[in-house]
Amino acid sequence: xxxxxxxxxxxxxxxxxxxxxxxxxxxxxxxxxxxxxxxxxxxxxxxxxxxxxxxxxxxxxxxxxxxxxxxxxxxxxxxxxxxxxxxxxxxxxxxxxxxxxxxxxxxxxxxxxxxxxxxxxxxxxxxxxxxxxxxxxxxxxxxxxxxxxxxxxxxxxxxxxxxxxxxxxxxxxxxxxxxxxxxxxxxxxxxxxxxxxxxxxxxxxxxxxxxxxxxxxxxxxxxxxxxxxxxxxxxxxxxxxxxxxxxxxxxxxxxxxxxxxxxxxxxxxxxxxxxxxxxxxxxxxxxxxxxxxxxxxxxxxxxxxxxxxxxxxxxxxxxxxxxxxxxxxxxxx
Ligand code: BGC
Numbered sequence: 001x002x003x004x005x006x007x008x009x010x011x012x013x014x015x016x017x018x019x020x021x022x023x024x025x026x027x028x029x030x031x032x033x034x035x036x037x038x039x040x041x042x043x044x045x046x047x048x049x050x051x052x053x054x055x056x057x058x059x060x061x062x063x064x065x066x067x068x069x070x071x072x073x074x075x076x077x078x079x080x081x082x083x084x085x086x087x088x089x090x091x092x093x094x095x096x097x098x099x100x101x102x103x104x105x106x107x108x109x110x111x112x113x114x115x116x117x118x119x120x121x122x123x124x125x126x127x128x129x130x131x132x133x134x135x136x137x138x139x140x141x142x143x144x145x146x147x148x149x150x151x152x153x154x155x156x157x158x159x160x161x162x163x164x165x166x167x168x169x170x171x172x173x174x175x176x177x178x179x180x181x182x183x184x185x186x187x188x189x190x191x192x193x194x195x196x197x198x199x200x201x202x203x204x205x206x207x208x209x210x211x212x213x214x215x216x217x218x219x220x221x222x223x224x225x226x227x228x229x230x231x232x233x234x235x236x237x238x239x240x241x242x243x244x245x246x247x248x249x250x251x252x253x254x255x256x257x258x259x260x261x262x263x264x265x266x267x268x269x270x271x272x273x274x275x276x277x278x279x280x281x282x283x284x285x286x287x288x289x290x291x292x293x294x295x296x297x298x299x300x301x302x303x304x305x306x307x308x309x310x311x312x313x314x315x316x317x318x319x320x321x322x323x324x325x326x327x328x329x330x331x332x333x
Contacts (some may be wrong), residue, residue, distance in 0.1 A: 012054045045078035047105040049296050051134070051289065052095045053083040054110055055211060059265050059283055060238040062327045064134065067289030068108070075297055080104070087211045089113075093120055100124045106296040107131045111138030113180045130299050134292045135285075136183035137308075144299050148183075148308040154313040155187035158234055158260050159194025161279045161315045163201065166232060168256050172207040173223045173230050175216055175244060177237030180294065187236040187262070204230060209240050216243035224251060231257055238263040241280060245271040264316060272318050284311040 028155045051068050053061040065081045072079035082099065085089035092109075093116060099107050100123075107124060111117050111133035121131050121141040130144050139144040162172065174191065177184045188206065195201040204227050209216035216239055223230055224247065233248070235241035241261015248257050254276045261268055261280045271277040288311055 010137045021077045021216060039278055044076075046076050047297065047300055048078045048080070049106045049108065050080045050082055050099040050104050052092065052099060052107060052109040053081070053294070054089075054092050054112065055087045056081070056083045056085050058087075058211070058238065060263055060283075063285035064289040064292075067286035067291075068293045069289075070286075071290045071293035075293070077293060077297060079293065082162040089116060091249060093117075096124065100129050104129065105300055108134050108292045108296060110134060110136045111141060111143060111182060112136060113182060114138055114140060115180075119140065130296065132292050132296055132299070134288050136181060138182065145295055145305050145307050145309065146309060147295060148288050149313045150310045151186035152190040153310075154262075154281050154283070154321065155190025155192075155236070156278075157190075157315055158187070158236075158262075158281050159191040161234060161281075162191075162258065162260055163195060164232065165197055165260075165278055165317075166201075168200060170201045170232050170258070171221075171230050172201060172232040172234055173207070173227060174203060174236065175209050175219050175223075175235045175240045176209050176235075177209055177211040177240065178209050184236055189236055191236075209237065209243070211237050211239060213239050213243050216240045217247055220244045220247035224248075224253075233257065233259045235261045237261070238265055238268075239261075241277055242267045242271065245276045248265065249276055269321065272316070272321065275318065277318045279315050282312070282314050282316050284313075287311045301311075 049072070051065060053064065055061060057192050068079050082095050084095070089112070096107060096109055107129060109131065111121065117138045118141040121138060124131050125142045133143045133146045135148040136151065137148065176188050192203060205223050207219040208224065209219055216235070220233070220243060224268050233244045241259060242265070244259055248254050248259060259277045261277050262283055264280060268280050269278060272280060291309060291311070298305050313314060
């Protein structure tokens with residue numbers, strides 16, 4: 001055998017041995033690879049609860065979701081957050097119906113209007129799915145419990161704050177989230193009742209924003225055109241006050257017009273710091289979400305829950321804000 005053929009054989013044998021060891025090594029890896037089995041990958045949850053809100057990406061509802069998720073994590077519950085991207089009552093109703101059809105263990109949702117939500121909630125409950133209303137209630141429905149602000153009282157507080165903060169003839173325009181929603185009606189009513197004995201205070205307009213920023217701004221603009229004598233605004237849902245403030249600043253009227261809003265979203269707090277919004281009604285969306293999940297678990301497990309749980313509400317003004325502190329209100333438990 002020539003030297004060349006010996007070398008060729010050696011290289012061939014070496015190559016053969018190396019490939020054999022690779023095949024054995026990777027062959028072993030393939031055989032011993034553990035396929036993910038369902039038990040290992042899917043977390044096990046005790047219950048599947050859905051939180052259906054009127055507007056998915058609304059910052060206020062994201063805080064409710066945050067509270068609900070925290071409770072869900074703590075108690076081993078699968079929480080789904082669902083609802084229309086932008087407020088739309090038909091989509092809201094459909095989402096509740098779909099959740100009920102998929103046989104979830106419990107539904108948390110708003111009792112928005114008696115007309116549409118009472119029969120809907122009653123149908124869902126009749127199927128054996130418990131419903132808890134959050135943020136706004138349909139008192140006459142068969143919902144198991146309500147957790148959220150005492151909406152009449154919160155409106156009443158807003159009226160009292162306006163009385164305390166203003167002097168002389170005060171012409172108030174109200175921009176409300178919706179004419180048909182229970183909580184919006186109650187907030188307006190509470191406000192009207194609080195100011196009704198005051199001869200110097202006149203409610204000169206009540207308009208609807210459909211909880212849309214654009215509509216709230218349009219309405220504020222319109223009110224300023226139609227009522228040049230307006231010197232106070234009350235915005236009854238989370239985005240109304242913010243948009244009123246933008247419009248009032250645009251017309252450079254922030255020194256002549258008193259604004260009271262609702263909720264403590266970061267933009268509202270920064271308008272309070274600037275002095276454009278003078279006061280806002282605090283709600284506790286995180287607590288609502290957290291408490292609603294906890295209550296639902298108790299209900300499913302046959303424990304007694306109180307039918308009405310009112311979360312805190314109060315007035316906040318610039319003097320109540322911590323100095324040099326990030327605006328992260330409404331996120332605590
Ligand atoms: C209300 C919510 C509403 C939100 C709209 C809040 O004040 O409690 O029901 O969806 O405002 O921005």
